[in-house]
Amino acid sequence: MLAIETVELTKAFGDFVAVNGINLKVKAGENFGLLGPNGAGKTTTIRMIAGLIKPSRGSVRVFGIDVTRERREALKLIGYMPQKFSLYEDLTVEENVILYARLFGLSRAEAKERARELLKRFLLWEFRNRLAGKLSGGMKQRLALSVSLVHDPRLLMLDEPTAGVDPPLRRKFWEFFRELNKEGKTILITTHYMDEAENCNRLALMSRGRIIAEGTPREIKRRAIGGDLVEIIAEGHVRLRAEWVKSVEKRDGRFLALVDDAAVRIPQIIRELEGQGVKVISVAPMFVSLEEAFIRFLGD
């Protein structure tokens, strides 16, 4: 079943089209990354999926429920953490969580219990009596994550949850996300940190309101540079002539071969070079960062 399915989703603010005919399919249980430069339309897309903004055109379904028509039903399934901290700064950490639990219909006692559970899980229990406005950036993000989970939603949409969070805590966040995925929750996440995006099952790259690339991180990189890069260190000159080799270039005493699929071709490369009598020291897939891939995509 699809956790999210958008069809030709479009949002125009006046003349300006912020999101332009997006068709997204996020499978249940996935960790799906929505990436793109500032102003690409990520937040607008998420808000439309959350039913916070009415689409100008197109439709959104969350687990089969039409968000525009049956918003209140859909809300039970959606947990949402906005890009900007949106909780009550004049309420304490615990009061915020309890308030939201009760707005989802939990009794006072149930809400208190749920708050305890979440605050312990996200390491906020000892700060439960602190006003939310007095929290550090990382703590605010953890509180927002707790609140987005009060009603145990099946889909979690996180808009830049790790913005302004220090590296150790970012790692911790991704551990949380993996756990949540394991519990069967679907996650839609946006981030500007490409190293984080590597952890997603699938990604969509947005630019100027459109999706310009979609797939697993590997697929995206492959598409960005036209294949996989294989690094070859050998004594002698490397010459590869096969239709699956797109190019070979020499750089800093190494050779970089661009091939269609590194996993399949590496043994073939070794066989080929040894057949030519070249002494092969190492042949390994070269790591291409997502950042590199995206800059290439956005470049043209």
Added chain:
Amino acid sequence: MQPVIQEGVKRGFRIIPIVEKEVKQLIRDPKTVLMVLAMPVLITIMFGYGYGGKEVGQFPITVVNLDHGEGSYKFIDDLKNSRMFKIEAIYNTRGEGFASVYRGEVYSSVVIPPTFTEDLMMGRVTRIEVIYDASNPQMAKIIMQAVGVVTQLYQEWAAERFGTFAIKPVFYTVYGPSVSKVENFMPGVMAMILQMVPTSLISVSVCRERERGTFEQFIMTPITVFDVIMGKLVAYFGATISDAALTLVTAMLLFDVRLRGSFFDMVVVSTVFLLTSLSMGLFISVFSKNQLQAYQASIFSFILATLFSGFLYPVDVLSPFAQTVAGLIPMYYFIEAFRAVSLKGWTLDMVTYELAVMMLFTVAFLAMAMKFLKLEVG
């Protein structure tokens, strides 16, 4: 977890947590607390001193001279010279004197009957009529005594000149709107506090959530427009009802304001108007883009109300156009109803029209607020 929540959503009574949240936010904001608690006391004190609280020394009275004889002029001089009275006006008809007390301009009107001088000269028994405002029993007693003293002295003087006779003071009671100016201003002061504080407070409540961004998370819960509006209304009502009580109590304690109506009736009238003010504030909030706009709209509506509601000038003396405008202003109905209940001692069943109109305003404001509040961002 899931089953509990599903059931809970059906249970769906979400107004209580919203009310609790709003109240917590209100009492944690020192500016709000100050506005709610200090404003009524300050304004009442300002009016109390500004418009002369308890008058000591001279009692303002009017005199009706129906006699125009030598005896009457001497009597008026004696009243003046006694230094106990300040004669505001001398009329030629009993009706005018009566009206001056009835309207609350003076505590009392002293009527000198047509045959006064003649009676004196003939040595007949004559009388002085004293029309006094019985709404203020203490003041009435003092005036009766003072008139008695002057009459006594006058009698001694007259006896020397005209021989034996007697002047009998006759007292008539009138229920005017109280005489003290502060009391007269109480409906206005109440109206001012019950509109200014609640309307401006609640008018920022919705747009503040939009401005701060808290709305974005708030509306990701299955709350309805009704929950949001009613939750805020109930919370702010609880917080501002104290304003009505504070104003009344301050006026009574500091300025000895005696209101004739039952305390319960005054509270009912105030409560009905308070709900109207809050609903108007919610209406403003739904339409305002930001807090500044909301404040400006509340202030504008307040100025409009003070100009046309009879707060500054009685509506009767305004132009027909202004009178029509007054009819569209909730505060006008409050001032009418509160004046009737507090000063004239009317009961609630005598102001049902005003109460009904205020409730109609409330329902209309709330309905529009709910209709136009969109659970969306951007």
